[in-house]
Amino acid sequence: MDWTLEVVVVPVSDVDRAKAFYSEQLGFHVDVDRRMSEHMRVVQLTPPGSGCSVVVGEGVTRAAPGAYQGLQLCVTDIEAARARLVERGVEVDGVFHFGPNGREEGHGGPWNSFLAFSDPDGNGWVVQEAPQDRSQR
Structure with missing residues:
Protein backbone atom coordinates (compact mmCIF):
# COMPACT_ATOMS: atom_id res chain seq x y z
CA MET A 1 0.00 0.00 0.00
CA ASP A 2 1.35 3.44 -0.97
CA TRP A 3 1.08 6.39 1.40
CA THR A 4 1.23 9.56 -0.64
CA LEU A 5 1.42 13.11 0.59
CA GLU A 6 -1.17 14.96 -1.51
CA VAL A 7 -1.96 18.26 0.26
CA VAL A 8 -0.26 20.61 2.70
CA VAL A 9 -2.49 23.26 4.31
CA VAL A 10 -0.66 26.61 4.53
CA PRO A 11 -2.03 29.17 7.02
CA VAL A 12 -2.64 32.62 5.50
CA SER A 13 -4.42 35.80 6.57
CA ASP A 14 -5.71 36.93 3.16
CA VAL A 15 -6.85 34.16 0.83
CA ASP A 16 -7.03 36.28 -2.33
CA ARG A 17 -3.55 37.72 -1.74
CA ALA A 18 -2.17 34.22 -1.10
CA LYS A 19 -3.92 32.83 -4.19
CA ALA A 20 -2.39 35.60 -6.34
CA PHE A 21 1.08 35.00 -4.87
CA TYR A 22 1.04 31.24 -5.33
CA SER A 23 -0.55 31.29 -8.78
CA GLU A 24 0.79 34.46 -10.41
CA GLN A 25 4.20 34.78 -8.78
CA LEU A 26 5.12 31.16 -8.12
CA GLY A 27 3.27 29.72 -11.11
CA PHE A 28 1.22 27.15 -9.16
CA HIS A 29 -1.90 25.88 -10.97
CA VAL A 30 -5.23 26.76 -9.33
CA ASP A 31 -7.04 23.43 -9.04
CA VAL A 32 -9.94 24.49 -6.82
CA ASP A 33 -11.35 27.74 -5.50
CA ARG A 34 -14.55 26.90 -3.73
CA ARG A 35 -16.53 28.49 -0.94
CA MET A 36 -18.04 25.64 1.05
CA SER A 37 -19.93 27.86 3.46
CA GLU A 38 -19.93 31.37 4.88
CA HIS A 39 -16.97 30.38 7.07
CA MET A 40 -15.05 28.03 4.78
CA ARG A 41 -13.23 28.59 1.50
CA VAL A 42 -10.72 26.19 -0.03
CA VAL A 43 -8.15 27.19 -2.64
CA GLN A 44 -5.98 24.30 -3.79
CA LEU A 45 -2.88 25.06 -5.86
CA THR A 46 -0.32 22.67 -7.33
CA PRO A 47 3.31 23.47 -8.22
CA PRO A 48 4.23 22.55 -11.81
CA GLY A 49 5.11 18.85 -11.99
CA SER A 50 4.19 18.14 -8.37
CA GLY A 51 2.04 15.35 -7.01
CA CYS A 52 1.40 17.39 -3.87
CA SER A 53 -0.70 20.55 -3.65
CA VAL A 54 -1.04 23.34 -1.12
CA VAL A 55 -4.33 24.55 0.26
CA VAL A 56 -4.95 28.07 1.51
CA GLY A 57 -8.31 29.24 2.67
CA GLU A 58 -10.71 30.25 5.38
CA GLY A 59 -11.65 27.74 8.05
CA VAL A 60 -9.09 25.16 6.90
CA THR A 61 -6.52 25.39 9.73
CA ARG A 62 -6.10 26.81 13.20
CA ALA A 63 -2.39 27.47 12.63
CA ALA A 64 -1.36 31.11 12.70
CA PRO A 65 -0.62 32.77 9.35
CA GLY A 66 3.11 32.68 8.71
CA ALA A 67 3.72 29.88 11.22
CA TYR A 68 5.08 27.37 8.71
CA GLN A 69 8.80 27.34 7.99
CA GLY A 70 10.81 24.95 5.85
CA LEU A 71 8.18 24.02 3.28
CA GLU A 87 11.37 37.86 -12.74
CA ARG A 88 7.96 37.34 -11.14
CA GLY A 89 8.71 39.76 -8.30
CA VAL A 90 9.42 37.29 -5.50
CA GLU A 91 12.01 38.42 -2.93
CA VAL A 92 14.38 35.48 -2.86
CA ASP A 93 17.74 34.79 -1.23
CA GLY A 94 20.81 33.99 -3.26
CA VAL A 95 21.79 30.37 -3.80
CA PHE A 96 23.40 28.81 -0.72
CA HIS A 97 24.58 25.44 0.55
CA PHE A 98 25.61 23.90 3.85
CA GLY A 99 29.31 23.46 4.53
CA PRO A 100 31.71 23.21 7.44
CA ASN A 101 30.71 26.69 8.65
CA GLY A 102 26.95 26.14 8.31
CA ARG A 103 25.07 28.10 5.66
CA GLU A 104 27.47 29.32 2.95
CA GLU A 105 26.91 31.27 -0.27
CA GLY A 106 26.94 29.52 -3.63
CA HIS A 107 26.35 26.03 -4.95
CA GLY A 108 27.08 22.85 -3.02
CA GLY A 109 27.24 19.28 -4.26
CA PRO A 110 24.29 17.07 -5.23
CA TRP A 111 21.24 17.81 -3.08
CA ASN A 112 23.12 20.72 -1.44
CA SER A 113 22.09 23.89 -3.30
CA PHE A 114 19.19 25.92 -1.98
CA LEU A 115 17.37 29.23 -2.08
CA ALA A 116 14.73 30.59 0.25
CA PHE A 117 11.73 32.92 0.12
CA SER A 118 8.58 33.67 2.09
CA ASP A 119 4.97 34.11 1.10
CA PRO A 120 3.18 37.38 1.98
CA ASP A 121 2.32 36.04 5.46
CA GLY A 122 5.87 34.92 6.23
CA ASN A 123 5.47 31.18 5.64
CA GLY A 124 9.02 30.15 4.76
CA TRP A 125 9.83 28.12 1.67
CA VAL A 126 13.08 26.47 0.61
CA VAL A 127 13.89 25.37 -2.93
CA GLN A 128 16.43 22.58 -3.25
CA GLU A 129 18.28 21.58 -6.40
CA ALA A 130 17.79 17.87 -6.98
CA PRO A 131 19.80 16.02 -9.60
CA GLN A 132 17.88 14.96 -12.70
CA ASP A 133 19.11 11.45 -11.93
CA ARG A 134 17.51 10.96 -8.51
CA SER A 135 19.63 7.87 -7.86
CA GLN A 136 22.28 10.28 -6.48
CA ARG A 137 20.52 10.28 -3.11
Missing part, protein backbone atom coordinates in the same frame (compact mmCIF):
# COMPACT_ATOMS: atom_id res chain seq x y z
CA GLN A 72 10.29 22.61 0.48
CA LEU A 73 10.17 22.41 -3.29
CA CYS A 74 12.70 20.64 -5.53
CA VAL A 75 13.94 21.74 -8.96
CA THR A 76 16.64 20.46 -11.30
CA ASP A 77 18.10 23.94 -12.02
CA ILE A 78 18.38 26.23 -8.99
CA GLU A 79 19.66 29.22 -10.99
CA ALA A 80 16.77 29.01 -13.48
CA ALA A 81 14.31 28.69 -10.58
CA ARG A 82 15.80 31.75 -8.86
CA ALA A 83 15.71 33.77 -12.09
CA ARG A 84 12.05 32.88 -12.64
CA LEU A 85 11.10 33.88 -9.10
CA VAL A 86 12.98 37.19 -9.34
Whole structure:
Protein backbone atom coordinates (compact mmCIF):
# COMPACT_ATOMS: atom_id res chain seq x y z
CA MET A 1 0.00 0.00 0.00
CA ASP A 2 1.35 3.44 -0.97
CA TRP A 3 1.08 6.39 1.40
CA THR A 4 1.23 9.56 -0.64
CA LEU A 5 1.42 13.11 0.59
CA GLU A 6 -1.17 14.96 -1.51
CA VAL A 7 -1.96 18.26 0.26
CA VAL A 8 -0.26 20.61 2.70
CA VAL A 9 -2.49 23.26 4.31
CA VAL A 10 -0.66 26.61 4.53
CA PRO A 11 -2.03 29.17 7.02
CA VAL A 12 -2.64 32.62 5.50
CA SER A 13 -4.42 35.80 6.57
CA ASP A 14 -5.71 36.93 3.16
CA VAL A 15 -6.85 34.16 0.83
CA ASP A 16 -7.03 36.28 -2.33
CA ARG A 17 -3.55 37.72 -1.74
CA ALA A 18 -2.17 34.22 -1.10
CA LYS A 19 -3.92 32.83 -4.19
CA ALA A 20 -2.39 35.60 -6.34
CA PHE A 21 1.08 35.00 -4.87
CA TYR A 22 1.04 31.24 -5.33
CA SER A 23 -0.55 31.29 -8.78
CA GLU A 24 0.79 34.46 -10.41
CA GLN A 25 4.20 34.78 -8.78
CA LEU A 26 5.12 31.16 -8.12
CA GLY A 27 3.27 29.72 -11.11
CA PHE A 28 1.22 27.15 -9.16
CA HIS A 29 -1.90 25.88 -10.97
CA VAL A 30 -5.23 26.76 -9.33
CA ASP A 31 -7.04 23.43 -9.04
CA VAL A 32 -9.94 24.49 -6.82
CA ASP A 33 -11.35 27.74 -5.50
CA ARG A 34 -14.55 26.90 -3.73
CA ARG A 35 -16.53 28.49 -0.94
CA MET A 36 -18.04 25.64 1.05
CA SER A 37 -19.93 27.86 3.46
CA GLU A 38 -19.93 31.37 4.88
CA HIS A 39 -16.97 30.38 7.07
CA MET A 40 -15.05 28.03 4.78
CA ARG A 41 -13.23 28.59 1.50
CA VAL A 42 -10.72 26.19 -0.03
CA VAL A 43 -8.15 27.19 -2.64
CA GLN A 44 -5.98 24.30 -3.79
CA LEU A 45 -2.88 25.06 -5.86
CA THR A 46 -0.32 22.67 -7.33
CA PRO A 47 3.31 23.47 -8.22
CA PRO A 48 4.23 22.55 -11.81
CA GLY A 49 5.11 18.85 -11.99
CA SER A 50 4.19 18.14 -8.37
CA GLY A 51 2.04 15.35 -7.01
CA CYS A 52 1.40 17.39 -3.87
CA SER A 53 -0.70 20.55 -3.65
CA VAL A 54 -1.04 23.34 -1.12
CA VAL A 55 -4.33 24.55 0.26
CA VAL A 56 -4.95 28.07 1.51
CA GLY A 57 -8.31 29.24 2.67
CA GLU A 58 -10.71 30.25 5.38
CA GLY A 59 -11.65 27.74 8.05
CA VAL A 60 -9.09 25.16 6.90
CA THR A 61 -6.52 25.39 9.73
CA ARG A 62 -6.10 26.81 13.20
CA ALA A 63 -2.39 27.47 12.63
CA ALA A 64 -1.36 31.11 12.70
CA PRO A 65 -0.62 32.77 9.35
CA GLY A 66 3.11 32.68 8.71
CA ALA A 67 3.72 29.88 11.22
CA TYR A 68 5.08 27.37 8.71
CA GLN A 69 8.80 27.34 7.99
CA GLY A 70 10.81 24.95 5.85
CA LEU A 71 8.18 24.02 3.28
CA GLN A 72 10.29 22.61 0.48
CA LEU A 73 10.17 22.41 -3.29
CA CYS A 74 12.70 20.64 -5.53
CA VAL A 75 13.94 21.74 -8.96
CA THR A 76 16.64 20.46 -11.30
CA ASP A 77 18.10 23.94 -12.02
CA ILE A 78 18.38 26.23 -8.99
CA GLU A 79 19.66 29.22 -10.99
CA ALA A 80 16.77 29.01 -13.48
CA ALA A 81 14.31 28.69 -10.58
CA ARG A 82 15.80 31.75 -8.86
CA ALA A 83 15.71 33.77 -12.09
CA ARG A 84 12.05 32.88 -12.64
CA LEU A 85 11.10 33.88 -9.10
CA VAL A 86 12.98 37.19 -9.34
CA GLU A 87 11.37 37.86 -12.74
CA ARG A 88 7.96 37.34 -11.14
CA GLY A 89 8.71 39.76 -8.30
CA VAL A 90 9.42 37.29 -5.50
CA GLU A 91 12.01 38.42 -2.93
CA VAL A 92 14.38 35.48 -2.86
CA ASP A 93 17.74 34.79 -1.23
CA GLY A 94 20.81 33.99 -3.26
CA VAL A 95 21.79 30.37 -3.80
CA PHE A 96 23.40 28.81 -0.72
CA HIS A 97 24.58 25.44 0.55
CA PHE A 98 25.61 23.90 3.85
CA GLY A 99 29.31 23.46 4.53
CA PRO A 100 31.71 23.21 7.44
CA ASN A 101 30.71 26.69 8.65
CA GLY A 102 26.95 26.14 8.31
CA ARG A 103 25.07 28.10 5.66
CA GLU A 104 27.47 29.32 2.95
CA GLU A 105 26.91 31.27 -0.27
CA GLY A 106 26.94 29.52 -3.63
CA HIS A 107 26.35 26.03 -4.95
CA GLY A 108 27.08 22.85 -3.02
CA GLY A 109 27.24 19.28 -4.26
CA PRO A 110 24.29 17.07 -5.23
CA TRP A 111 21.24 17.81 -3.08
CA ASN A 112 23.12 20.72 -1.44
CA SER A 113 22.09 23.89 -3.30
CA PHE A 114 19.19 25.92 -1.98
CA LEU A 115 17.37 29.23 -2.08
CA ALA A 116 14.73 30.59 0.25
CA PHE A 117 11.73 32.92 0.12
CA SER A 118 8.58 33.67 2.09
CA ASP A 119 4.97 34.11 1.10
CA PRO A 120 3.18 37.38 1.98
CA ASP A 121 2.32 36.04 5.46
CA GLY A 122 5.87 34.92 6.23
CA ASN A 123 5.47 31.18 5.64
CA GLY A 124 9.02 30.15 4.76
CA TRP A 125 9.83 28.12 1.67
CA VAL A 126 13.08 26.47 0.61
CA VAL A 127 13.89 25.37 -2.93
CA GLN A 128 16.43 22.58 -3.25
CA GLU A 129 18.28 21.58 -6.40
CA ALA A 130 17.79 17.87 -6.98
CA PRO A 131 19.80 16.02 -9.60
CA GLN A 132 17.88 14.96 -12.70
CA ASP A 133 19.11 11.45 -11.93
CA ARG A 134 17.51 10.96 -8.51
CA SER A 135 19.63 7.87 -7.86
CA GLN A 136 22.28 10.28 -6.48
CA ARG A 137 20.52 10.28 -3.11
